[in-house]
Every structure is written in C-alpha cells, then in structure tokens.
Amino acid sequence: MNFSEVFKLSGLLCKFSPDGKYLASCVQYRLVVRDVNTLQILQLYTCLDQIQHIEWSADSLFILCAMYKRGLVQVWSLEQPEWHCRIDEGSAGLVASCWSPDGRHILNTTEFHLRITVWSLCTKSVSYIKYPKACQQGITFTRDGRYMALAERRDCKDYVSVFVCSDWQLLRHFDTDTQDLAGIEWAPNGCVLAVWDTCLEYKVLLYSLDGRLLSAYCAYEWSLGIKSVAWSPSSQFLAVGSYDGKVRILNHVTWKMITDFEHPATITNPKIVVYKEAEKSPRLALGSLAFPPPRAAASPLASTESKYNVPNAIWIWDIQKLRLFVVLEQLSPVRSFQWDPQQPRLAICTGGSKVYLWSPAGCVSVQVPGEGDFQVLSLCWHLNGDSLALLSKDHFCLCFLETEAGSVQPSDSWAATGRTCA
Numbered sequence: 001m002n003f004s005e006v007f008k009l010s011g012l013l014c015k016f017s018p019d020g021k022y023l024a025s026c027v028q029y030r031l032v033v034r035d036v037n038t039l040q041i042l043q044l045y046t047c048l049d050q051i052q053h054i055e056w057s058a059d060s061l062f063i064l065c066a067m068y069k070r071g072l073v074q075v076w077s078l079e080q081p082e083w084h085c086r087i088d089e090g091s092a093g094l095v096a097s098c099w100s101p102d103g104r105h106i107l108n109t110t111e112f113h114l115r116i117t118v119w120s121l122c123t124k125s126v127s128y129i130k131y132p133k134a135c136q137q138g139i140t141f142t143r144d145g146r147y148m149a150l151a152e153r154r155d156c157k158d159y160v161s162v163f164v165c166s167d168w169q170l171l172r173h174f175d176t177d178t179q180d181l182a183g184i185e186w187a188p189n190g191c192v193l194a195v196w197d198t199c200l201e202y203k204v205l206l207y208s209l210d211g212r213l214l215s216a217y218c219a220y221e222w223s224l225g226i227k228s229v230a231w232s233p234s235s236q237f238l239a240v241g242s243y244d245g246k247v248r249i250l251n252h253v254t255w256k257m258i259t260d261f262e263h264p265a266t267i268t269n270p271k272i273v274v275y276k277e278a279e280k281s282p283r284l285a286l287g288s289l290a291f292p293p294p295r296a297a298a299s300p301l302a303s304t305e306s307k308y309n310v311p312n313a314i315w316i317w318d319i320q321k322l323r324l325f326v327v328l329e330q331l332s333p334v335r336s337f338q339w340d341p342q343q344p345r346l347a348i349c350t351g352g353s354k355v356y357l358w359s360p361a362g363c364v365s366v367q368v369p370g371e372g373d374f375q376v377l378s379l380c381w382h383l384n385g386d387s388l389a390l391l392s393k394d395h396f397c398l399c400f401l402e403t404e405a406g407s408v409q410p411s412d413s414w415a416a417t418g419r420t421c422a
Contacts (some may be wrong), residue, residue, distance in 0.1 A: 101145025
C-alpha cells in the first residue's frame with residue numbers, strides 16, 4: 001500500500017471521473033482536474049465564487065460546479081477548455097443541481113422547491129417541472145438513463161411523475177398512498193420503483209414503471225419507522241433500515257420479508273468474528289513505566305461475549321447464508337464506509353489519521369503518512385478498485401492498493417450496515 005503526496009482541498013469536494021481517467025478537486029473557487037495515473041494537473045478552472053458542489057457528466061467530458069449562495073452553475077469542458085457555460089437562476093435561487101444521464105442536460109432545483117429547471121447544453125432550450133417535493137431523495141434515474149422519477153407535492157398530497165429523459169415528456173403520473181413521502185429509488189434493473197413514507201409512518205410501496213402498485217410493506221405501527229432504504233445490485237432484494245435497530249430484507253418475488261438483521265449490543269455466537277481496534281502503546285525504554293499501565297489482552301477463551309458502542313461498529317452480513325459474518329468495532333464513531341467496486345473489500349474511516357480495510361481474509365488499519373495530523377473524514381474508490389481517495393477538511397491524498405486477479409463486479413453476497421456520524 002502506497003500513498004501520494006497531500007494536496008489542498010475545500011469542502012470535501014473530490015471525485016473520480018466515471019471513466020476513471022481523471023480526478024477533480026476544489027480549492028475554494030478553483031477547480032483542479034488531474035490525471036489519475038500521474039496526478040499531474042491537466043486543467044485549472046476559475047469559478048465566480050466558492051464552489052459548493054461538483055459533479056461529472058456520465059461520459060466524463062463535462063463537469064459542473066454549483067455555487068448555491070450565488071444561484072450559479074458553471075460547466076467546464078475537458079475536451080475544449082476554452083468552452084464554458086454559465087447558468088444563473090437569478091432571484092429564484094438554487095438549492096440543488098445535477099446532471100441528467102445523457103450528460104447534456106442540467107437539472108436545477110430552485111429555492112423552496114418551487115420548480116426544477118432543465119437546461120439543455122446542446123439546444124440551449126429550457127424546460128420547467130413544477131411541484132418538486134423537498135424530501136430526502138426526490139429524484140431518481142433508471143440505470144439505463146431512459147426514465148426519471150420525481151416526487152411531487154401538490155394539494156397536500158404526494159405524487160410521483162415518470163419522465164422520458166430523451167425529451168422530458170411526462171410518461172406516467174400517479175398519487176402515492178403516503179402521509180409525507182420521504183424518498184424514492186429505482187431498482188437497478190429499472191423495473192420497480194421503491195417509495196417510502198416519513199419516519200412517523202412505517203410504509204414501503206413498490207410500483208411498476210406504468211404506475212401500478214405491486215405491493216406495500218409495513219413492519220410495525222405507532223413508532224418511528226424507516227431510516228434508510230437500499231436495493232441489492234441484482235434488484236432481487238430490498239433492504240429497509242428501521243429505527244428499531246433492524247434491517248429487514250424483502251424479496252423481489254412476493255415482496256415479503258425473508259429475514260431481519262438485528263444489531264444487538266452483545267455478540268454471543270462463537271462463529272461470528274469480532275475485530276476490535278486497540279491502541280498500541282509505544283515500546284518503553286528500560287526502567288520506564290507506562291502510566292496508566294496498559295490493559296492485558298484478553299484471552300479468546302476468557303469471555304464468550306463482546307460488547308460495543310453502536311456508532312463505533314460496522315456489521316457485515318453474509319447475504320447468501322443470511323447471517324451476521326463479522327463485526328468491526330472502532331475506537332471512534334464511524335464517519336464513512338464504502339465497498340470496493342470490484343471485490344468484497346470495505347474501506348472505513350473514523351475521522352482519525354488511519355484508514356481501515358476489511359476483506360474476508362481479515363482486517364487491517366493503516367496510518368496515513370505525512371506531516372501533521374491527516375484526519376480522514378471521507379473516502380471514495382476508483383472504479384478499478386486499485387486506489388482510494390482519502391479526504392480531510394483541508395487536504396486529500398490517494399492510497400494505492402493491490403487488486404486481486406480475476407476480480408468481478410460486486411453481487412448480492414455481502415452487505416454492510418452501520419451508523420455514520422457526519
């Protein structure tokens with residue numbers, strides 16, 4: 001494992017391009033694009049104000065920079081550095097900006113979610129979509145880029161509209177049986193749309209592309225409900241994280257629960273491996289005494305139970321066997337964790353100067369080298385899984401790793417759960 005030199009960074013804004021050739025980072029109002037292999041600067045763009053959001057187009061030819069305070073979006077071209085685009089929302093303001101899947105349209109959400117403006121970079125045309133709902137996840141695109149689903153709120157009711165992304169024509173419009181819709185997400189195969197309600201009402205609704213209600217799921221009533229929802233890569237499972245501390249797995253055939261994963265404070269099963277981070281005391285000189293004295297390492301046979309703090313732990317589940325496989329207990333609350341795109345390997349950071357890697361072979365922690373205290377607050381994988389960008393408050397660096405021969409895209413074999421502290 002090797003590390004690059006440390007570069008300046010602002011706002012944790014650092015992203016690999018979708019094709020894996022470039023790395024974009026922001027330093028206040030400047031956008032820096034580097035070659036991933038050499039880390040040499042390829043382009044340096046200057047924006048009109050401090051950048052608050054960046055996003056690559058799907059083909060990696062353009063990158064947008066959003067300045068929400070100014071209501072501005074600037075778009076830069078890698079192929080034609082002299083070309084640029086400026087979008088000013090004016091008095092309407094700006095709270096969100098994203099690319100369409102074709103990489104030639106930009107969707108801007110105005111303040112108070114009054115409307116979404118669709119700007120075309122090719123024809124310079126403008127389209128407007130009314131009544132977008134301010135919620136946790138109100139826009140979702142199918143993976144093939146053909147359709148967009150939008151959560152709407154009008155006349156005190158929730159609706160979902162499905163648009164064709166090629167011409168932004170309305171394909172379907174239907175109301176949802178929700179009190180206060182919190183989020184929507186397409187299955188990876190684009191056949192089913194998951195809709196979930198506010199945390200005050202436990203409800204997951206599954207809709208087909210034509211707006212038919214396929215199923216509704218409710219685990220319990222009269223208590224805080226859904227916290228998060230995630231599809232498996234194959235679209236065969238839907239994981240629903242709840243405020244009762246359980247993750248429920250629904251199957252795609254009957255949309256019934258096939259199992260639930262609990263997160264107990266005590267592990268008693270001897271087949272479950274628990275990795276516990278421990279501080280290693282420096283080697284003492286002869287005659288010196290550690291104060292307080294280090295605790296003796298407990299023998300594996302001394303106790304059959306392990307207790308740990310929930311924000312400091314990550315649970316890794318074997319989906320094929322539907323059981324808990326490993327628990328990782330950190331000394332500090334977990335800030336971020338992310339799967340390797342190519343193999344079952346999990347990267348974790350806790351806001352300290354170490355990065356942690358887990359695979360079925362074991363778990364390691366690595367100190368990030370460099371002067372000062374490099375506190376890793378976030379991380380992101382390169383699409384090949386051979387490098388990892390580590391982000392701190394004011395800097396970033398790359399961590400280069402070895403990849404296993406014959407690695408494949410992740411399947412439904414593993415799942416990781418945890419509570420991150422932003």
